[in-house]
Amino acid sequence: MPKDMTADTSVYDRRESAARSYCRSFPTTFVKAQGSELTDADGKTYIDFLAGCSSLNYGHNDPDMKAALIDYISSDGVTHGLDMHTNAKTAFLEAYEEHILKPRGLDYKVMFTGPTGTNAVEAAIKLARKVTGRRNVVAFTNGFHGMTLGSLALTGNSGKRAGAGGAHLGDVTHLPFEGAMGDGVDTLAFIESMLENGSSGIDAPAAFIFEPVQGEGGLNAASDEWMQGVAKLAKKLGALLIVDDIQAGCGRTGTYFAFERAGIVPDMVTQAKSLSGYGLPFAALLIKPELDVWKPAEHNGTFRGNNHAFVTGRVAIEKFWATKDFETELQAKATLLTTGLQELADLIPGATLKGRGLMQGVDVGSGELAGEICARAFEKGLVIETSGADDEVVKVLAPLTTSDATYRKGLSILIEAARDVTETTKIAAE
Secondary structure, three states: OOOOOOOOOOHHHHHOOOOOOOOHHHHOOOEEEEOOOOEOOOOEEEEEEHHHHHHOOOOOHHHHHHHHHHHHHHOOOEEEEOOOOHHHHHHHHHHHHHHHHHHHHHOOOOOOOOOHHHHHHHHHHHHHHHHHHHHHHHOOOOOOOOOHHHHHHHHHHHHHHHHHOOOOOOOOOEEOOOOOOOOOOOOOOOOHHHHHHHHHHOOOOOEEEEOOOOOOOOEOOOOOHHHHHHHHHHHHHHHEEEEEEEOOOOOOOOOOOOOHHOOOOOEEEEEEEHHHOOOOOOOOEEEEEHHHOOOOOOOOOOOEEEHHHHHHHHHHHHHHOOOOHHHHHHHHHHHHHHHHHHHHHHOOOEEEEEEEEOEEEEEEHHHHHHHHHHHHHOOEEEEEEEEEEOOOOEOOOOOOOHHHHHHHHHHHHHHHHHHHHHHHHHHOOO
């Protein structure tokens, strides 16, 4: 009988690149996923507070999406279609138009890019430069926009940027995000003064790009006023406004788009992660119609037509966004999450809550401490990660469909883990 290699991880050390990361924090072999839970090869079940880094907002293996996908595959539906017309694409676009764009009074062309978020960002900055004839793009401290060179140039994290190996990461001006210069400093006024000063050395921008809530940057949440101010400044300077809604979108902050609360209408919006609803690779760029000046195939990609993602993405929209019910549920869950995280913050002197909606966490002041808390939580059955410039934020990204009972159980594990770590640290110090 052949040996069962399910839980044998030696092949990863032998063959997988050193670039692997999440598996280092969660050293087990997962074999099953359902809803908000993961099960490993030893039969241990973990609560998932990571959700594919917000790629699984509707949980693992949603039954309705799974059934639709199985039916589509069983009927020999088109899998790979480049950007040709297919019934799956038609159904997705019609659902997106009817349930996402129209109710919000938005009029966007939908550009299907390559399958990941960085593909959508690359398309956005290329188009902004093409439309305006300018090269410079304004990005913000602690922002994360992807790992390909154009997107990486917009990204602030020095560790991520180091991966470029010295390649040129220019044509970008990094300015302070809201709160980046400390309490009481109006970064918007600073940005405006720099960009309107002809001797500041900053070239006129083609675009501004920001995340309403900075996911990898530490859950820094932009206020409505700050988002409105950037939108107003962009228009004043003849630049385009790009909102990166890849991690913060698809309901993560409480509304479908994270910028809705500010009442702004970006020139372009990038989407990916939970756009497929099922964890399938899928990204898109929303473009105001008058800016859609691409020539045919001027920006393309072999895998821009993931029909399986069209199928599950359509189900996600119709199931969760056809009415206001889901959005109402998210508001109640956000309150539950805030309450639990405040209990965690109270255990650690100086700790503060960060984020918005169901994209929240606790800044514990130290990457080492945050890492120890998350490691201890994993031992107790919770998958959770850190974020921030120094990984100092314990970050909750549970599926939006997580039940109240599972939320409470996961938060209880997290609080127990923090208590264990802080008590151990206290004893060691004494």
